[in-house]
Structure formats: structure tokens, C-alpha cells
Amino acid sequence: xxxxxxxxxxxAPSSVGxxxxxxxASLIASGCAHLHSSIVGKRDSLVxxxxxxxxxxxxxxxxxxxxENTNELFLTSSKERKKTIEQVLTELKLKNTSSMGDxxxxxxxxxxxxxxxxxxxxxKGKEKYYRKESVExxxxxxxxxKFHRSPTGFFLSVKDSGQGLSFEKVQNNFxxxxxxxxxxxxxxxxxxxxxxxxxxxxxxxxxxxxxxxxFGTLTSCWFATPATFNPDYFSFNYFEGDQKL
Amino acid sequence: xxxxxxINPTNDHFHFEMTEIQNATRVNLIGIIDEDTDxxxxxxxxNSPVIFNFKxxxxxxxCGIRTWVNFIKELTGSTLEFTECPPLxxxxxxxxxxxxxxxxxxxxxxxxVCDGCDHEQNLLVSVTDYKKGGPIAETIQCENCKSEEMEMxxxxxxxxxxxx
Numbered sequence: 001x002x003x004x005x006x007x008x009x010x011x012a013p014s015s016v017g018x019x020x021x022x023x024x025a026s027l028i029a030s031g032c033a034h035l036h037s038s039i040v041g042k043r044d045s046l047v048x049x050x051x052x053x054x055x056x057x058x059x060x061x062x063x064x065x066x067x068e069n070t071n072e073l074f075l076t077s078s079k080e081r082k083k084t085i086e087q088v089l090t091e092l093k094l095k096n097t098s099s100m101g102d103x104x105x106x107x108x109x110x111x112x113x114x115x116x117x118x119x120x121x122x123x124k125g126k127e128k129y130y131r132k133e134s135v136e137x138x139x140x141x142x143x144x145x146k147f148h149r150s151p152t153g154f155f156l157s158v159k160d161s162g163q164g165l166s167f168e169k170v171q172n173n174f175x176x177x178x179x180x181x182x183x184x185x186x187x188x189x190x191x192x193x194x195x196x197x198x199x200x201x202x203x204x205x206x207x208x209x210x211x212x213x214x215f216g217t218l219t220s221c222w223f224a225t226p227a228t229f230n231p232d233y234f235s236f237n238y239f240e241g242d243q244k245l
Numbered sequence: 246x247x248x249x250x251x252i253n254p255t256n257d258h259f260h261f262e263m264t265e266i267q268n269a270t271r272v273n274l275i276g277i278i279d280e281d282t283d284x285x286x287x288x289x290x291x292n293s294p295v296i297f298n299f300k301x302x303x304x305x306x307x308c309g310i311r312t313w314v315n316f317i318k319e320l321t322g323s324t325l326e327f328t329e330c331p332p333l334x335x336x337x338x339x340x341x342x343x344x345x346x347x348x349x350x351x352x353x354x355x356x357x358v359c360d361g362c363d364h365e366q367n368l369l370v371s372v373t374d375y376k377k378g379g380p381i382a383e384t385i386q387c388e389n390c391k392s393e394e395m396e397m398x399x400x401x402x403x404x405x406x407x408x409x
Contacts, residue, residue: 082258082277096303098365099356099398102333109306131280131308183318183343186311195307195341202340226358226398 014050016042018232021202022178029174033167033238046206046235059210059239064155064222067148075143078116078135084145085109088156092149103203103223104154108145110196111158111219115143117192119162119217131191152228153205157220164211167238173197205234212241255283263287269294269326275301278309284316292322297348300329310341317346325349329369332356332398338407345407353405356398357385364389365398372408381405 014034015027024035034054038044046062053060071091075084085108086096094101116135120128129135137143144159177185177198187194201207206222224230254260259276270290274297287295305313317325325348330338335353337344354367364387375381381401386393397404 099332099358102304105304106306106333109304113306113308181342183314185341185343186314188311193307193311195310199307199340202336227360231400231403 014054016044016047021234024234024236025174025178025198025201028236028238029171029178031171035237036235038233038235050235050237053239059241060208060237062206062208062220062222064153064206065157065208065220067150067155070146070148070155073145073147075112075116075145076137076139078129078133081109081112081116085112088145088147092147092154094154100154100223100225104147104156107200107203107221107223108156108158110199111156111221112143112145113192114196115158115160115162115217119160119165121163127191151225153225154223155220156223157218159216159218161216163216164213164240165209165217166211167240170197170209170238174201201236205229207235208237208239210239210241215241253286255286256281261287266296269296269324271296271298273298273301277303278305278313280306280308280312282309282312284312287316288319290323291320294324294326295320296326296328296351298328299331299334300354302331302334305333305337310337310344314341314343314346317348318343326351328352329354331367335404335407339403342407350407355381355401355404357395358398359387359390359392360394360396361392362387362390364395366395372405375405376408 013032015032016036018039019037024037027035034050036044036047036050038047049060049062073084073087075081085105088108089096089101089104092104094104096102096105116137117129117131118127120141122128141161146157148155173194176194200221203223204221205224208220210218251263252260253263259278259282261275262273264271270293272287272295325346327348328351330350330353332354338350350372352369352371355370356365356367358365366388368382368385370381381397383397384393385395387395
């Protein structure tokens with residue numbers, strides 16, 4: 001189920017500095033696919049990993065994604081969504097009433113609904129599943145959730161096998177959500193409200209997206225504990241692959 | 246004085262309670278607000294004062310935000326007040342300003358976390374007092390380990406950004 005790491009296109013440019021989430025979103029909206037906010041700038045070890053990945057034309061694996069204790073679950077039906085999220089929280093030993101439990105619940109809910117309702121398209125290119133319908137995914141469409149906790153934070157990833165998430169869509173999403181403060185932030189068409197990625201970006205410390213038109217989208221997130229949380233320290237990295245290359 | 250209370254289930258994970266109080270209707274929102282939530286029966290409250298209590302909202306997703314924003318947009322002519330907003334609702338108010346619409350936010354829960362035992366608790370704060378310059382306690386006593394090391398989880402200025 002892992003996405004191929006070879007032959008990825010790495011979208012550039014990258015930005016390293018000290019940003020607010022709003023400033024970062026503006027940079028992403030204007031084409032920055034790799035962004036690190038850190039007080040140590042280019043000396044940050046995550047920045048080095050990103051630059052190595054760009055140089056080597058592969059996607060990066062960050063230390064916050066790696067643990068011997070990573071758990072896995074599959075989601076096969078929209079009806080099972082809430083039960084699955086509860087199971088993740090239970091295995092992470094989190095109550096949904098806690099601050100971290102709320103962050104994980106909200107982020108997982110948004111990532112799963114994006115995968116179920118937006119990743120899979122019919123032969124005409126239209127979204128296959130409708131938001132208000134109960135959806136049973138095909139076996140090849142099941143969604144993989146990975147998660148673990150460490151003393152410094154919580155890891156969560158969601159992988160679907162859909163059409164991929166273009167960087168243009170990411171840019172448009174950030175433009176809409178951050179450029180306005182009125183109702184135009186919200187998509188009014190039937191389907192999603194278009195706030196999911198915005199919500200996750202606001203909640204997570206680190207986000208990595210790998211989109212592959214033939215293999216789907218993997219979104220990985222890291223949530224720092226209150227003791228290690230620093231609002232100036234976060235990252236966003238988008239990698240796009242193409243099997244034809 | 247409280248009068249009749251009506252409980253309205255809209256699905257298996259969300260319902261609301263309506264209570265008549267003096268010159269307004271108090272609506273307690275309870276559960277998860279998402280794409281299945283239906284506020285249409287509350288549209289009869291148009292043109293009257295309504296106090297929404299968010300204390301028992303346990304989650305809201307992006308479709309729930311849209312449902313809510315569209316609902317209060319339709320609730321024309323009503324004087325709206327929000328009370329006892331938990332952090333998950335304050336987050337929405339800061340991220341999606343149209344979540345508040347023309348409502349007045351009366352009170353919010355401010356989250357605190359204990360340095361000693363990681364216990365979390367919320368402190369109810371009057372937004373009116375905050376706007377008047379009332380201080381937000383930097384530390385409070387932990388009800389779990391009784392230490393005085395319980396700090397606000399986040400930045401007060403950012404948390405109250407909706408109150409500008």
C-alpha cells in the first residue's frame with residue numbers, strides 16, 4: 001500500500017523562515033510547495049531532509065513519521081468513520097474531550113471525508129461518491145490510517161487510492177480560506193465545504209502530502225504536545241509523483 | 246423563569262434542547278454537528294432573541310460549519326447570543342468569522358493544561374469582561390494535583406481574536 005518513492009516530481013520553490021500560518025498559507029497559495037518555519041532556519045534538520053529530497057527527486061521521510069509502534073487501520077465505509085476515529089483515539093490513549101483528542105478527531109474526520117468523497121472519480125471525471133450518501137468503498141478503495149504517539153507528539157496519516165490531489169487544488173484551497181474572512185471562505189456547491197485542508201493545516205505542526213495520479217494521496221501530520229508546541233515551528237511539504245517519468 | 250423544554254433529535258449523534266427564558270429562547274446544542282445536522286426546525290425562531298449554548302457540542306466538521314453558517318444567515322431578524330463556547334467552537338469562530346455572523350459571543354471556555362500532571366481543564370470567561378480589558382489568568386490551580394502550575398493552552402490574544 002505504500003506510495004512509490006522513486007521518480008517523483010518535486011514542486012519548487014521552497015521557503016525557509018519564520019512565518020505565521022497565514023503568511024505560510026499565502027506563500028503556498030503563490031506556489032511554494034515546501035515551507036519550513038523555524039527559528040534556526042536552514043539549519044533545521046527537517047529543512048535538510050527536504051532539500052535532500054528535492055535534490056534526489058524523491059519524497060522525504062521525516063523523523064516524526066517513523067516509529068516502531070505505528071498502528072494501522074483500514075476504513076471501508078463512510079458509516080464506520082466515527083467508530084474508526086474513536087478506535088484511533090482509544091489506541092492513542094486520548095479522550096476526545098482533551099485538547100489533543102479534539103485535534104486528532106477533527107483532523108482525522110477532515111482527512112477521511114476528503115478521501116472518501118473527493119478522491120474517487122467516475123470514468124467521466126466526476127466525484128464518485130456523494131456526501132449525503134452512505135458509502136461502501138470497493139476493496140481497492142479502502143483507506144489506510146496510520147498513527148502513533150511519542151512523548152513529544154502524535155503522528156497520523158491517511159492514504160487513499162484515488163485520483164491524487166493536485167497542487168493547484170491545494171493552492172486554490174489556501175487562497176480561498178485565507179484571503180477572505182466572509183462566507184466566500186466556504187464552498188457553497190453540493191459536496192464538501194472546502195475547509196478540510198485549512199483546518200488540518202491550522203491544527204498540525206507538520207504536514208506532508210504525497211500525491212500520485214496513479215496511486216492516490218498520502219497525507220501525513222504531526223501534532224506536537226502542549227509541552228513541545230511552538231507556534232513558530234511548523235512545516236508543509238507537497239510532493240507529486242508521475243509514474244510515466 | 247424557565248418554561249417548557251423541548252428536545253429535538255435531528256439524527257443519532259446530534260440534538261438540541263429548547264427552553265423559554267424570560268424574553269428569549271435558549272437552545273442547548275448537544276453532540277456532533279456535521280453534514281447530517283438539520284437546523285430547519287429552529288428557523289421558527291426568526292425575528293426573536295435566541296441564546297445558543299455550545300457547551301455540549303463535542304465535534305464539528307467542515308460540512309457542519311457550512312450548515313451552521315447557512316442556518317444563522319437564514320435566521321434573519323433575530324438577536325443571537327452565543328454562550329459557553331468550548332475551545333473547538335472558539336477555533337471555528339477564529340478560523341471562519343462567518344461562523345459568528347451577527348451574534349454576540351457572551352462567554353467562552355479557555356483551556357488550561359497542568360505542567361505537572363498534564364491534566365486539562367476549561368475556565369469559563371466572560372467575553373464582555375475580556376473586551377473591557379479584564380485579565381485572563383495566566384495560571385490557575387490544577388483540580389487534579391492541586392499545583393498552581395496550570396497554564397493557558399495557547400496564546401490569549403490569538404484565542405480571543407474573534408472578539409476584536
